[in-house]
Amino acid sequence: MKKAIMKGRNLLCKVDVKDIAFLNAIFEWYHEVATVRTKDRKEGLIELWIAPTFYEDALKAIDYLKSGGFVKKFEIVKEVGDDWHKE
Template sequence: MLSEELLEKLDIKSIKGINLLIKVDPKKLNFISMVIDGHGRIALPRTRIGKEGYLDLLTSPDCVDDLMLILENLKKDYDPSLEIVKELGDNWLEAVI
């Protein structure tokens, strides 16, 4: 599900936070957001462009593995169109647009 380049970026221990941009079926965005938010605050979902199905997931490096399990499960069982577009990293100008 994740590219090797993204996995290498996520392995950096000095990263304070991770900001994944995902794309989902817009009709399923709200449910997916609630599922992620409801898992003990593993990630903070933030709608970027709801009509197009873009969602930011803010998380800490310690929670990435759990978040990936949730995303893989959602993709398999609920929304096959779910994809990780990219990791926005510390580029906050891009992250808030």
């Protein structure tokens, strides 16, 4: 019997443009939690590709970055599908 593949969860987020590189570096350091993909650099839209078992950790990281003053803006716009391979 085959095991079902666990799909990740992807969040579309709006951030200050100046913080995109910083956020990418933070999540790159903790690569098992999420990967950052810039969707629209001019608008500050990024997509977080979150590993299935680390969704709660990713949300905690977002809250920590906001509450700690590390980033001024980090708004989750919506959850999007993981159909990046179809783009």
